[in-house]
Amino acid sequence: MKIIEFLMQQWLLVSVLVGLVYVYLWNERRRSGRSVSFHEATRMINANEAVMLDLREGSEFKQGHIVDAVNIPFAKVKDRMSEIEALKDKTIILVDKMGQHSGSVGRDLNKLGLSVCRLEGGMTEWISQKLPVVKA
Incomplete structure (x- = not known):
């Protein structure tokens, strides 16, 4: 109950905090490379414009x-x-299991001036869409 009371009394501070967290997360996603859908990734690969980095x-x-x-x-x-x-x-195009590592690698590669994207949903999404995979 004290948390609800605090939130009601300090609504302005809470709103500012939520806004700052949102801006921080948005900026981090932007710096790590834009997300691409599996449709766009497939198009880029077929056009020989991109390579997947797993x-x-x-x-x-x-x-x-x-x-x-x-x-x-x-x-x-x-x-x-x-x-x-x-x-x-x-x-x-950075690929991992669910997108947990691609952001930090994307930031590092962007700093080097490389063109980087992240596959939305990672391999989990790719497989759930029943897209082809190769087993080695």
């Missing part, structure tokens, strides 16, 4: 991945940055 661990990658995706696990991205920089002539 950030999942090798074992998950082998269970099923997008055709021609490059696998560099999230934990090894900084060590293998030269491989990623070699992809600079195309848009890099």
